[in-house]
Amino acid sequence: MSKQMTEMLKGVLEGIVLAILSGRSAYGYEITAWLREQGFSDIAEGTVYALLIRIEQRGFVDVAKVPSEKGPPRKVYSLNAQGRRHLDEFWKTWSFLSERLEQLHKGGT
């Protein structure tokens, strides 16, 4: 994964994770594994973990501790109403940004 990719991903990772959680609840390891499968091969589990702590503090997700066969309980995250509103906001911002960049790319203004 290029340095440029890492830098760009920083700005949108929160939206990506909220979007993943809008489909179903998940724990950190699952989210990281999914991102890696999608080609974000260098994404660190710790980076996702730091982000999950942040969105929990901001009240976008509900957290449940689920017992695990091996090791400590897993923290399972699910998107709540506030998180959904924030995700809507993210998609609006994303549409604006991608539209403008596409225009620039095509050489228009």
Next chain:
Amino acid sequence: MSDTDKDGLIAKFITTVIGDKRRWRQYKARVKQLPPNYRTAVEAIERYVMHFGPSDSDGAASLFEDVADLFERAAADGTPIREIVGQDPVEFVEALVQNYTKGGYVARERNRLISAIDQAAGEDAGNQDGTV
């Protein structure tokens, strides 16, 4: 750093920053249970955080507990150290530290900067229209 220096730093850290010795001891006990390479990684993060981490005891204790949670879970899943921490460990730890900066002198100084600039820009409370 010699052991004596290190002990001194830790003692100072516990009294000025950690405050809550019980939480600190519980965290240290959990780290001891980790597989050796995970333990080494956590101790390296711990050392960095002592210098550049939260300046309040609650923030610091919560950060250490969350780091222990992450590495205990990763050890159980068999996640390699590099996959937990990533290519840039500093970036990872800094992202983590950002979550615990609501207390202590860092937060105080940030608020002081914000209100000083508000005032300089003529936007302090009671003068919301932006005029001076």
